[in-house]
Ligand SMILES: NC(=O)C1=CN([C@@H]2O[C@H](COP(=O)(O)OP(=O)(O)OC[C@H]3O[C@@H](n4cnc5c(N)ncnc54)[C@H](OP(=O)(O)O)[C@@H]3O)[C@@H](O)[C@H]2O)C=CC1
Ligand SMILES: CC(=O)C(=O)O
């Protein structure tokens with residue numbers, strides 16, 4: 001096989017080093033990335049895919065875009081109607097079709113069907129129409145898709161590892177058709193967005209996140225592996241649902257849970273090596289912090305909800321200083337929600353301020369306050385607090401409600417990370433507006449139903465003075481004759497570029513300084529024209545460029561810290577990041 005492949009491989013100067021880990025995790029054996037778009041390649045499966053099987057292979061299928069020559073060479077005559085069309089026309093037709101669906105879930109299903117039918121066309125649509133399609137393949141629609149996953153389930157996506165596979169996880173990994181995996185997104189489904197425990201149906205999240213890794217960060221689809229670990233669910237509704245796709249039992253906990261996770265982490269490293277990035281996604285906080293701490297020293301792990309969210313929010317707040325004046329150290333922060341997102345963001349803000357001011361972390365933390373379901377986190381509660389809340393238990397009398405906390409603390413920045421919708425009431429926003437000329441208000445919780453307030457509420461109740469962004473997108477709002485464009489504070493800005501930076505530098509560990517580097521790069525991409533509209537994030541339409549800058553900054557930090565293994569260090573990391581990115585343009589087949 002190898003000698004045949006060599007003969008078929010075109011002779012040319014590679015744009016990317018053929019052994020580069022980004023361009024394929026290992027050698028680009030099929031010449032997929034090395035050939036230019038004009039050059040012909042061979043569509044390989046195990047053998048050359050041709051005829052009927054070529055049309056049904058989503059990696060190589062081009063539908064009506066197969067040329068006359070390709071139709072002759074690949075036994076496609078008669079299997080397609082006579083017309084040949086371009087990828088652009090296919091894209092136009094599909095966008096027209098998708099726009100006919102009024103129900104977002106139907107659009108989601110149309111996109112998933114496209115991904116299964118024609119992978120390059122799926123990514124072309126997603127990249128070219130990112131602002132329109134992100135709310136479909138990602139939050140908020142992906143939340144509804146997970147809730148209804150059993151009913152809409154057609155073909156399995158990703159890898160399901162359940163308690164039944166205990167002792168056999170390495171074998172299960174070997175069932176996956178790809179060997180050169182660079183990024184895994186894994187969930188156990190216990191905290192899917194702000195929708196709670198969705199068990200095995202959480203699979204929609206790793207699938208969606210990895211689609212963004214490819215579309216937004218340029219990681220090749222074949223190098224991405226979505227995984228759901230099924231240890232049961234405590235969601236009674238799902239357990240009784242005849243269409244539920246997961247194990248019908250209560251969640252395994254304690255030793256049974258940690259043994260399965262240990263086997264999984266060991267098997268991943270054994271099968272894919274130590275440079276595969278494992279992104280933990282939507283685990284409940286009682287497992288998330290522990291998994292990150294436990295595997296952070298032995299594996300390349302990243303928790304998107306704790307670390308990615310922290311990095312994206314920090315970037316927005318750094319950018320916001322241009323609108324409000326001053327520095328982060330001048331601000332007072334109040335969070336509603338003291339879990340993964342809340343405490344993760346709080347810790348990264350404190351780290352950034354301590355780097356800027358050279359002040360001790362303990363002192364800086366005192367300007368950051370958090371409210372959980374029991375009220376303001378204060379020192380008298382310290383004994384009963386989970387470990388990740390303890391650093392935030394400051395001296396203060398007990399305060400029971402968010403409104404009272406806003407009145408007592410007088411924050412300049414209010415951040416919602418509670419997973420509970422409509423908790424930023426009129427009184428809360430008015431209280432923020434009464435003590436700030438430009439209150440910064442972030443409603444991070446997803447999906448839209450869980451957002452702490454809507455854009456309309458944030459602008460309306462603050463007389464248009466709020467600087468507002470939300471986890472799930474809101475349409476522009478008219479207020480007092482002015483149009484306000486809300487930003488989207490979502491970790492989707494960070495993780496694709498962050499992952500690309502790790503992969504392209506061959507990083508072996510994640511370091512907090514890399515999160516700061518990612519924030520800095522994202523904040524640096526907010527342009528004057530964005531600030532003029534009151535935005536603290538750049539538009540998603542520029543996300544590939546943004547991701548290249550984030551990747552370059554993260555990779556630079558990996559090299560500086562001695563955590564990069566891909567040597568020598570490329571001279572121009574932004575250009576290198578761009579050259580590593582997957583392009584969905586069709587290839588020509590010989
Ligand atoms: N925009 C983005 O990029 C991201 C958004 N998120 C969103 O943030 C939300 C929270 O995620 P995460 O931090 O992981 O979840 P966690 O479960 O870890 O934390 C939730 C926190 O909210 C608190 N809480 C729950 N209900 C209330 C209430 N009624 N009043 C006050 N506090 C309350 C909980 O309190 P207690 O500890 O007392 O139970 C807990 O501290 C989710 O909706 C998620 O979708 C998450 C990551 C990224
Ligand atoms: C965006 C995200 O990661 C979450 O809501 O969990």
Ligand SMILES: [Mg+2]
Nearest residue numbers: 281282304305
């Ligand atoms: Mg998440």
